[in-house]
Amino acid sequence: MLKLLDSWRRPTEREGSPWIGLGAVLFKEMADHLTGARMRILELLIVITAVGTVYTALQNLNRNNSEFLYLRLFTTAQDPLPSFVGFLGFLVPLIAIALAFDAVNSEFNRRTLSRILAQPVYRDAFLFGKFLSCLLTLAIVFAAIWLLIFGLGIVSLGVPPTAEETGRALLFLIATVFYGGIWISLALLFSILFRSPATAALAAIAVWLFFTVFWNIVAGLLLPVFAPQQVTNLLDLIAVWELQLALERISPIRLFAEIAVILLRPAERSLGIILPIQLDRALLGAPLPLDQSLLLIWPHLTSLIAATFLLFAVGYVIFQRQEIRA
């Protein structure tokens, strides 16, 4: 406590910019990511997934309905195989964790950390450079996949994508990258906390598994704790339903799934329950305009980005206070 007070009293201004050296760190890390064997494996994995799912989607696409053909490339599934979006739900965390789980602890174990931090740069630049390089790598990989899918579409469908389709796909790309951002900052946090890269990777995968498999069960268990004991009328029922939804949305996987649904299926008009009165005079099945869809998932997008920054901030604070000596 005393130490904390002491640090408050000290002048807060520090010399120079925290961004000095960011470019150097970013450049080096990107080079490492893009040339590493790890990246080769991940690229192979995701290209196979993309080509495979898009190929089956093309086989099953109902070409008579020409609306949003390109978006349906992402979402059409054939039974044993999920759609590309379905794959993304767990591929993105996997890739993000694989990129970041040894970001800090490997530098520590290789004893390069003390050498780097003896250079005239702040720890900020080092950590942010690491984070940004992972995020940019992820963005490059997914941008390439997106273009690949669109290219496959143009070749096989023979019609160019509409502006609305392109816009929706682009927004979905951004959402995907930030969904990856959460898992990157989580893996980065664990790479700061745990000295052993294997432990950090395992911890990150454990969190991912928890949200993939167990969170819905946990949410089901938590529901009776918070929900009203007796449900007597419709309003209570709606309250319970909304609560369940809110609990489920704590999982980033769920948030991402909802974003995907709204962005890629323009006909979806709500994520919660719809009461019959709300459907009065609605044109069922008519697609929403892009801005209305965006409005629906705006909270989801901001939560994804906020969670990314929050996790990064926690890692940042811990890293700043960490002793560098072995």
Place this chain on the structure above:
Amino acid sequence: MDHPVIEAQNLTKQYGNFTAVKDLNLIVSAGEVFGLLGPNGAGKTTTILMLLGLTEPTRGQVRVLGLDPTRYPLSVKARVGYLPDQVGFYDDLTARENLSYIARLNGLSGKELNLRVEEALEHVHLRRVADQRVGTFSRGMRQRLGLADVLLKRPQLIIMDEPTQGLDPELAREFLGLIHSLKQEGITILLSSHLLHQVQEVCDRVGLFHRGQMVLEGTVPDLAQKVLGGAYVIGVHAEGSPEELQNALRMVSQVRAVHSVASDRYQVEAQSDVRAEIAQAVVQAGGRLFGLTIQHQNLEEIYRRYFEEAKDAQAA
């Protein structure tokens, strides 16, 4: 430059209840080679980290090149080179790529960067292997690359933590030679070591660490004066009646003590080099003199003696 390169006042670092460094006062002036000596865990590395601003002191003040390293970390780190113990590199990059990264972190780019990297590689004789992956380097080459890495920023002060640890004697000597050449160029050097005999050769002044405190400080002859009482230790190999010989040796002026080591060997402690007088005394006492050797002042001896005394004082 009027202010000293390193100035520490009452520098203290505590980890919880454990005091790693206690009330350290240290002044190193420009162009000096200063050695921090002491066993592992005596607080040398902690001191170094505080000087670099990598660890915040609990109490006390540090000035490096006139700047406070915790307030002006960038200016200090831009001027001070640090060679950590067991220096690490990116094994899958070449020596040149490793150095380029560090150079970029120092804000260098373009031609200037290439120039500095070549210069540093040349300095430590690694130009031939500059494009090999560092993973293939031997321990000695890595240590030299570490020094190149430090030289990139053309530092005014170089701090080295255990620079000769893990090097075989030949490589260690070579590395000490490099340190010596840096001193010739006017760079101030602070190094820590527990290998006293190696450090003795290159250090102008040394500080002895013991349990977080610098218990002794000065030039090697100074310390010898302080701890060994300024003694010249002379070994005498002579045959004759032991009692007579010992008495004769004690009579020689400036001799402080005479110990019998073996039946025909004696050790004489004197305030100056009195080998000639001893030879005379032995002959006059009817002894047969076979040899006289003078033992040079030895840091190891100083160290051992000092801590023996400290231990005795504690036991008493």
